[in-house]
Amino acid sequence: MNILIIGPSWVGDMMMSHSLYQQLKKNYPNCQIDVMAPDWCRPLLSRMPEIRKAITMPLGHGAFELRKRYDLGKDLQNQYDMAIVLPNSLKSAFIPFFAKIPVRRGWKGEMRYGLLNDLRNNKNDYPMMVQRYVALAYEKGRIPNAEKIKIDYPYLSVEKQQVEQTLTQFEKQFAYAENRETIGFCPGAEFGPAKRWPHYHYAKLAQLLIERGYSITIFGSAKDNTVGEEIRTALSEEQQRYCINLAGQTNLNQAVDLISTCRAVVSNDSGLMHIAAALGKPLVALYGPTSPQYTPPLSEKVKIIRLIEGGLIKVRKGDAEQGYHQSLIDIQPETVLSELDKLLTE
Template sequence: MNGPLLISSVNWLGDAVMTLPALTAYRTSYPDSPVTLLIKPAMTSFWSLVDPGLDQVVMEAGLIGQVRSALRLRQRRYVRAFILPNSFRSAWIPFLAGIPLRRGVRGHFRSIMFTHVVDLPPVRMHQAYEYFHIMGLDMPRDPLLLPRLHIPAHAVTRASEWMRGSNHWIGMIPGAARGPSKRWPAESFIDAGRQLIHRTNASLLLLGTVAESMLCGQIATGIGPRALNLAGKTTLIDLAAVLGRCRVVVANDSGGMHLAAAVGCRLVALFGITDPVRTGPLGNGHVVIQPPGVQVDRKIARQSVQARDVLHRIHPDQVVGAVLAHLQSRDANFLG
C-alpha cells in the first residue's frame, strides 16, 4: 500500500474515537504510507490530541466549498481513499478529486463513486471493527485498545486550577448530542450524586457543552456545594485534560463517554436502547449498565419515548454501586 492515502473521516466525536484502533493499526502496518485526514473544522482539536503532526485537510462549507476542497485534494495526487462516514458528501469529494482507488460501504446512492464497495459482515460487532473492514485490515485478535492522547501542558495546568478544590474527583457527563433519547434523567444524576457525596470523599464534576450548561448547572445545584459545573467552560482539549484527572466517570452513550475512555478513565456507561455491543466504550475496566430485556436499535429518534422509558429503568443505586465498587478496587482514600 505505497503512496499517499486520504481518509475521509467521521464527523462526530464518539465515532472519531472509535476509528482510532483501525487508524493506529494501518499506520503501524504501513509506516511509509503518508496519511491525510479530510475533516470538518470542529474536529481539528480532537485530531491534534491524537497526533499533533497528523496531516489534516479541513473541509470547506457548502457546495462551492466542497468543490474547492476536492480541487485542493486533486493537487496532492492521492492514490487511494478510505471513506469512513456513510454520507453522500464524504464519498463525493474524493470522487471529484480523482483519487484512483476509493473504498467505502454502500448506501445513499454512492456506490457508483467507489472503486471498491465494502460489504460489512452481517454480524453484531463493535463499530470500531467496521473501520478495519473499510480499510482492508485484518481483524485484530486482541481486545481493541485506544492510543494515548497527547494533552498539552497548558490544558493540564488549566485543569489543575479548576480542580484545585479537591484531590478526589468523580466526573459526570449528563448530556448527549442525540438529545433526551440518550440521556439518563437529571433527577437520577442528582440522586446518584448526593449518594456519592455522602458515601465518599470525592467531589463531583459536571461536564458538557455550552448547550448542556443549564442541564449540568441544574444537576450541580441539586447535588450541593461539592459539585462543580464546568459545562460550556472547557474547550475539547481542556475537557480531555479534566477527564484525565477523574478517577471514574458516569456518562450516557455519548461523545464525552468515548473521549473519557480515550484519556484512560474508567467509566460507568448508561445505555438505553442503543447497543453497547456496537458502541460501548473501548478499553478495559468499564461497567455498562442497561436494563435487561431491551430490544436494541442502532437508529434512534431524538425524542423516542421508548428510549426515555428504558433509561428511567436504570436506578441510581445501580450506578452508585458500580462507582463504589470501582473506587474500592483502586483507592480506599475515596471512601468516606
C-alpha cells in the same frame, strides 16, 4: 503511501475511527495519514500520533454544495494514493473522486458506484461500528472476519504540562471544592433527553459521592449547561460547593485535559463517554434506547448498564416525564454507585 481519510462528523465516531488509523499504520508501515473532518474534531486528531495532518471540512453536516466539494477535491489532486471514506453518504464520496485519488475505499452506503472504486458491500458481517472502520484498513480478500478482526482501542495523548496549564485556568473552581478527588459526570446527549440518565438520578449519585469525600465535575457543551445546573441545584447548599458545572465553559481540548485528571467518570452514551474510555478512566456507561452492541466504549475499565435488550431503538423523545426514556429512569443511582465501586476497587 499517502492516505486521505474522510472522517466522521461526530465526536464519538471520530474516537472510534482511531482504531482504523492504528491498523493502517500496521498494514502500511510507511503511510502518512491525513484526516478531513469538521473543526470541532481537530483537537482529538491532534492527540492521535498516527495522524500527520487534520484538514478542515468547511461544509456543515448535511450540506451538499457540489461545487464546493469539487473545489476541495481539485485542491487535493496529486497528493494521495488512497482515500478511505468513513461516512455512508453519497456526498462524502465526491471529494476523493474529484481529487482523482487512485484507490477510493468505503462501504456501499448511498449508491456510490463509480465514486468509490474499492467498494465493500458486506457491512452487515461486522456488527460493531469500530469493526467496520478497521475492516477498511485491509485489502480486499485479506479482511479478517468479525470474530478474528483485532481492535486496537482508541487512546488520546495527554501532556502533563498542558494539563497543568488547563488546571490553572480553572483553579478557582477546583479550589472551592477543596481539591478533592473528582468524579466526572457527562450528562448530555446529542439528541436530547431520550438518551440521558435523568438529572435527578445524577444529583442523587452526586450526593452519595460527595458524602464519601469526592467532588463532582460536570462536563458538556453549552446546551448541557442547563442540565448541569439542575444537577447542582438539587444538592444542598453545602454540597453545591463540591459540584462544579463546567458544561459550556471548556473547549474540547480543555475537557480532554480535565477528564484525564478525574478518578472516574459516569456518562450517558455520548462523545465524551468515548473520550473518557480513550483516556483509560474507570467508566460507568449508561445506555437506554441506543445500543452498546453497536457503539460501546472501547476500554477494559468500563461497566455498561442497560436494562433493555435488543439493538438500537430510534427515539428522539422518551416515553416518560421530561422526555426521559423509562429504561434510563429505571437505572437507580445505587446501582450505578455499586458498579463504580467495583471499578474503583479493581
